[in-house]
Amino acid sequence: DAKTTQPTSMDCAEGRAANLPCNHSTISGNEYVYWYRQIHSQGPQYIIHGLKNNETNEMASLIITEDRKSSTLILPHATLRDTAVYYCIVRGSARQLTFGSGTQLTVLP
């Protein structure tokens, strides 16, 4: 599976949109982009995934660039409970998830 690069940390004001970037320049055509998050002391939680089209669900939106070399996770109205480590994962045929270091998002009051 392709490697991903994410900023180590980001801050966001409560109520504002949080935009978390991820670079995956070596992604191949059959690999999906997944986002999980881990709130302190809890297990990772699935957020969203996509192949090449933009995706939206009740938690977030995923924007994937046309060349698929990068993506952005958008939390439209961040709350304090969104403070967590966010993992961008590229996954092809492998069953397991390969976690990197992720981005520590801190939502500030």
Place this chain on the structure above:
Amino acid sequence: DAGVIQSPRHEVTEMGQEVTLRCKPISGHDYLFWYRQTMMRGLELLIYFNNNVPIDDSGMPEDRFSAKMPNASFSTLKIQPSEPRDSAVYFCASSLTRLQETQYFGPGTRLLVL
């Protein structure tokens, strides 16, 4: 659905003792994964099962670690003998067969080996 259930939630033991961690996957899920999380190495896969059969155990650190899945609703991860470097949070996750299916994680077992 109760989600993935792990027990115990916390375990403190002394070096050399046997430790058994338990996992109940979500009913109907046929993939089960064991992950370990440490500050130094982050989240890493130890082993995963499909229909109770171990598929990939390349992440199991050494012979002191063993995992079993005697039936579709129960799995164990055993460490014998335990060492201080085994201190970590151990997560169990499960998913359905479809390749891009979401993995659902349990709350984890926080293990401290003294």
